[in-house]
Amino acid sequence: MDYLEIEGGSPLCGEVRIQGSKNAALPILSAALQSPGVTVLENCPAITDAASMLEILEGYGCKTRREGNRLIIDAGEVHPGRAPKDCAGVMRSSIMLLGSLLGRMGEAFLPYPGGCVIGKRPIDLHLEALRQMGARLWEEPEGVRAVCRRAKGAQIRLPFPSVGATENVILLAVRAEGVTVLQNAAREPEIEELCRFLTGMGARIEGAGTGTIRIRGVRELHETEYRIMPDRIVAGTYMLLAAAAGGKVVLTEVPLGQLTAVRQVLKAMGARQESRGDSLFLWCPGRCRGGVRIRTAPYPGFPTDLQSPLMAALCLADGESVIDEQIFEARFKAAKELCRMGADIRIRGSKAFIKGTERLTGARVEAEELRGGAALCIAAAAAEGTSRILQYHYIARGYENIIRDLKALGVMVQCR
Numbered sequence: 408m409d410y411l412e413i414e415g416g417s418p419l420c421g422e423v424r425i426q427g428s429k430n431a432a433l434p435i436l437s438a439a440l441q442s443p444g445v446t447v448l449e450n451c452p453a454i455t456d457a458a459s460m461l462e463i464l465e466g467y468g469c470k471t472r473r474e475g476n477r478l479i480i481d482a483g484e485v486h487p488g489r490a491p492k493d494c495a496g497v498m499r500s501s502i503m504l505l506g507s508l509l510g511r512m513g514e515a516f517l518p519y520p521g522g523c524v525i526g527k528r529p530i531d532l533h534l535e536a537l538r539q540m541g542a543r544l545w546e547e548p549e550g551v552r553a554v555c556r557r558a559k560g561a562q563i564r565l566p567f568p569s570v571g572a573t574e575n576v577i578l579l580a581v582r583a584e585g586v587t588v589l590q591n592a593a594r595e596p597e598i599e600e601l602c603r604f605l606t607g608m609g610a611r612i613e614g615a616g617t618g619t620i621r622i623r624g625v626r627e628l629h630e631t632e633y634r635i636m637p638d639r640i641v642a643g644t645y646m647l648l649a650a651a652a653g654g655k656v657v658l659t660e661v662p663l664g665q666l667t668a669v670r671q672v673l674k675a676m677g678a679r680q681e682s683r684g685d686s687l688f689l690w691c692p693g694r695c696r697g698g699v700r701i702r703t704a705p706y707p708g709f710p711t712d713l714q715s716p717l718m719a720a721l722c723l724a725d726g727e728s729v730i731d732e733q734i735f736e737a738r739f740k741a742a743k744e745l746c747r748m749g750a751d752i753r754i755r756g757s758k759a760f761i762k763g764t765e766r767l768t769g770a771r772v773e774a775e776e777l778r779g780g781a782a783l784c785i786a787a788a789a790a791e792g793t794s795r796i797l798q799y800h801y802i803a804r805g806y807e808n809i810i811r812d813l814k815a816l817g818v819m820v821q822c823r
């Protein structure tokens with residue numbers, strides 16, 4: 408079976424080290440394909456999305472090995488091949504391979520990407536930007552075929568700062584002839600992380616983390632070793648868990664500088680926070696304050712990936728809160744499951760109106776996507792009684808061991 412059983416209602420007490428970042432690891436794994444040598448990655452989270460990405464890399468001839476959280480990728484001999492359809496089909500970040508495959512081999516075929524079911528997730532911005540660098544692309548019934556023998560630097564302006572499109576442009580531009588200037592680039596910390604990794608491989612990039620990134624293409628990239636930064640979304644999930652369930656928790660290896668928007672919301676909700684180095688002490692005595700109005704936005708705004716976990720915490724807060732989801736449509740899938748646990752949530756277009764209730768009750772609920780699944784864990788830990796969260800595999804896409812982490816924080820949880 409594939410479900411978590413959580414016995415909720417007790418305040419938290421415990422400590423967790425935050426795992427390596429999923430959204431940093433996936434594009435870095437794609438970038439590793441560009442080196443004709445061996446890449447060693449430390450702190451690579453053992454999540455199923457990373458396993459799928461490795462399987463795809465193997466489909467292109469890479470040899471990969473995992474030793475705990477260290478990954479060794481030998482991309483010495485690669486061939487255009489084809490990504491296995493089941494992997495690329497389920498994971499959206501497989502689109503991230505397009506820039507790397509073109510940079511390394513000049514041609515690629517990628518089955519259409521999948522990923523979490525959170526609305527239409529088109530890839531038009533990726534394709535248009537790569538075309539501007541000289542790629543020829545054909546959208547075939549099964550996937551995208553691409554050819555680009557020698558990419559050329561270009562002046563590109565994204566109509567929206569898409570994280571994935573920014574990463575794809577960077578991944579091709581590092582090997583293109585001349586200079587690429589990318590405007591309205593995404594500013595997420597994971598972009599900076601990818602650029603730090605590529606710089607370690609010999610790439611020449613300026614402006615990562617700002618809206619304008621300048622990349623001078625180089626002929627060759629070389630092998631490197633890199634430690635992946637901690638996951639801000641996992642850290643934020645456990646912070647919101649503490650707000651919902653109450654108690655005292657300590658999180659270590661927290662990327663505090665990337666969590667300003669989340670920490671402001673927690674402060675408004677009445678959670679006490681103290682940081683020491685990269686550790687965060689959170690103390691949430693009693694019921695949190697609601698009345699929060701949040702709109703998700705590109706970084707440094709409130710992250711869409713923490714929208715459902717925040718919603719779960721607000722279900723129990725004192726007052727009515729409003730969340731406006733501005734990045735993805737159909738990202739309120741967890742709301743109806745939260746209502747089964749006694750939450751009072753109304754959805755109107757891009758907005759969710761959440762009236763905090765005094766208690767939630769354990770129920771049988773179903774995860775339909777990754778972060779919505781994490782939100783259900785938060786609600787279950789705070790609810791009275793036992794909950795069953797079905798479709799646990801969605802959660803394992805991004806949390807390497809949420810059972811271990813929840814137990815370490817004092818939640819009674821089992822996988823059945």
Ligand code: UD1
Pocket residue numbers: 429430431433499500527528529530531532533534567568569570571572597711712734735736
């Ligand atoms: C990445 C993250 C995901 C996060 C999201 C927004 C990874 C592996 N995933 O996803 O966790 O929720 O950023 O912070 O890093 N869009 C288009 N056309 C495109 C590309 C995107 O219309 O070609 C739209 C999307 O449908 C969405 C919005 O732009 O509405 C944001 O997407 P994007 O920033 O590209 O997110 P991802 O890279 O898919």
